[in-house]
Amino acid sequence: MEQKLGWQARFLFAVIAAISVSGCTAMIEKQILNTAPVITGVGDLKAEYAKNRFSYCTQKVADTQQLRLQSSDREPADPRPESAGLKNTRSEHTGNEHTRNENPQHCVTYYDFAEFLLELDGEIKSIPKGSFEFTDANYREENYREENTEALNFKERMEFRFPDLSGNAPLVIVAPGYGLSATHMILPWASWFRSMGMHPIVLLGPTEAKPMQFGLNHTQAVATMLTEQYPNRDIVLFGFSMGALGALAIEAELLEKGMRPQALMLVAPMNNFREQALSAYHTMRANDWKVRWFVPESRFSKAVDRIILASNIHEEELLLKPKLINARTPMFVAAGEGDSLVKYGELRDILNLPGEQGGEAYQPYPGHPEFNVVIEPLANDESQFVSIPRFNHAAMFFLLRPLRTPLQEWLGTRVELTLAPETEYPEHNEEQAETLE
Numbered sequence: 234m235e236q237k238l239g240w241q242a243r244f245l246f247a248v249i250a251a252i253s254v255s256g257c258t259a260m261i262e263k264q265i266l267n268t269a270p271v272i273t274g275v276g277d278l279k280a281e282y283a284k285n286r287f288s289y290c291t292q293k294v295a296d297t298q299q300l301r302l303q304s305s306d307r308e309p310a311d312p313r314p315e316s317a318g319l320k321n322t323r324s325e326h327t328g329n330e331h332t333r334n335e336n337p338q339h340c341v342t343y344y345d346f347a348e349f350l351l352e353l354d355g356e357i358k359s360i361p362k363g364s365f366e367f368t369d370a371n372y373r374e375e376n377y378r379e380e381n382t383e384a385l386n387f388k389e390r391m392e393f394r395f396p397d398l399s400g401n402a403p404l405v406i407v408a409p410g411y412g413l414s415a416t417h418m419i420l421p422w423a424s425w426f427r428s429m430g431m432h433p434i435v436l437l438g439p440t441e442a443k444p445m446q447f448g449l450n451h452t453q454a455v456a457t458m459l460t461e462q463y464p465n466r467d468i469v470l471f472g473f474s475m476g477a478l479g480a481l482a483i484e485a486e487l488l489e490k491g492m493r494p495q496a497l498m499l500v501a502p503m504n505n506f507r508e509q510a511l512s513a514y515h516t517m518r519a520n521d522w523k524v525r526w527f528v529p530e531s532r533f534s535k536a537v538d539r540i541i542l543a544s545n546i547h548e549e550e551l552l553l554k555p556k557l558i559n560a561r562t563p564m565f566v567a568a569g570e571g572d573s574l575v576k577y578g579e580l581r582d583i584l585n586l587p588g589e590q591g592g593e594a595y596q597p598y599p600g601h602p603e604f605n606v607v608i609e610p611l612a613n614d615e616s617q618f619v620s621i622p623r624f625n626h627a628a629m630f631f632l633l634r635p636l637r638t639p640l641q642e643w644l645g646t647r648v649e650l651t652l653a654p655e656t657e658y659p660e661h662n663e664e665q666a667e668t669l670e
Contacts, residue, residue, distance in 0.1 A: 430651025
């Protein structure tokens with residue numbers, strides 16, 4: 234009886250497994266599209282920053298009937314200068330006009346952080362500063378005590394104070410990476426740019442925009458918006474991970490329109506979507522028995538095929554190399570040597586860099602000469618490639634000192650940065666100081 238029951242149990246398990254696998258491709262596809270970002274501890278603040286959300290359309294499409302949704306919570310008038318294509322829109326489209334059946338190639342939704350308008354308890358507040366703290370989960374001080382050496386702790390706290398924005402402030406277009414939403418980029422990136430007197434405009438993330446087209450949905454609309462709304466502004470394009478593809482595509486559109494950006498910044502750029510997806514699959518397979526048992530590589534590859542096919546984007550458009558080769562804007566490219574999602578060696582090959590690093594060394598952590606950030610010039614003397622030891626994909630996102638310092642120095646050579654004035658404290662005589670203490 235026990236043997237028979239054991240056989241039945243094994244048979245039932247096999248049937249369940251077969252049923253699971255039969256629908257596995259669609260399930261895998263859904264999981265890939267709904268993947269969480271590789272970073273943790275960064276909140277999605279769509280509701281809180283709904284007042285910063287806008288849309289821009291370059292033209293009306295076939296169905297121009299305007300749809301007005303009724304709501305008791307009406308939007309206040311947009312305090313910024315009116316423009317033909319600009320309108321405020323909340324994620325739920327409450328109380329706003331929008332065009333039905335908009336062509337995604339002619340419309341773009343984005344977050345404008347000229348001012349950080351935070352909605353809390355029904356009240357709108359303009360935020361004058363922000364802060365961001367990174368804790369190094371791998372730091373264990375006790376691991377270093379016996380060796381009598383100082384531990385390298387990457388923990389940082391950043392304070393951002395937002396200066397008044399000038400009328401000709403440089404505009405920075407921020408393209409998020411795969412799995413990231415626009416509001417994931419508020420801290421640290423949009424806040425950091427704003428703290429230097431830049432005007433951040435953050436696009437929707439690749440999996441946030443519909444349909445999912447790897448962040449390439451709205452490049453034409455973005456370029457048109459920039460040329461029409463900001464013809465005299467310095468333009469900076471920034472892309473993180475997969476966002477590099479969007480930033481490069483916008484650059485190509487702007488060049489075609491006769492507008493050259495001042496700077497192009499690519500941090501941890503994704504080389505090849507299919508290869509990076511398979512790399513992530515192999516990591517999951519090594520760490521999860523369910524993936525090893527039920528998700529063969531062929532089925533995962535089929536799910537990737539379906540995602541690319543559904544996007545209507547040719548797979549060649551997802552390759553970094555041809556876009557980088559055709560770029561004409563001075564660029565800053567940064568990669569972490571410990572980043573498994575960005576093939577560091579291949580990226581060096583694309584940029585025609587030698588196998589061995591050569592260039593200026595920068596030591597961001599006193600007492601740790603082994604941690605050398607290497608800054609190498611590219612073929613265009615105005616461009617740089619920065620290699621950061623040990624940093625993985627998440628560490629590159631968190632804008633820590635080894636990346637932040639060379640990036641700010643380079644950016645300052647391309648556009649005018651305006652930092653907030655230092656806080657002034659009243660002077661006290663000795664008696665007043667003692668009282669305060």
